[in-house]
Amino acid sequence: MVEDSIDELLRWIVSVDRRVILMDYLKEHSIAKASDIAHxxxxxxxxxxxxxxEYEDRGIIECLTPEKTTWKRYVLTAYGKALIEKWKENNSDPF
Structure with a gap:
């Protein structure tokens, strides 16, 4: 896991569209599944x-079903929840 500050992570997220899409999804959903988000x-x-x-590697989310190879489910970590709050404060446009 990479330990970054919240501001560094926000810059990292906005640098790639798929990360922004995932962050916006996580604002509204407590469980994330790749197929649901993609659809x-x-x-x-x-x-x-x-x-x-990428989010899992950064400690933002954790997998609830690590034994599975497909249909994995993810939830926010405490670090991820703090990141979501900062994202919301900045109205999804941190910069």
């Missing part, structure tokens, strides 16, 4: 899966 946002499942992996 709702007209993105490929692979694109969203990559964003989920």
């Amino acid at each position: 709702q946002t007209n993105r490929s499942t692979q694109n969203i899966s990559r964003a989920l992996k």
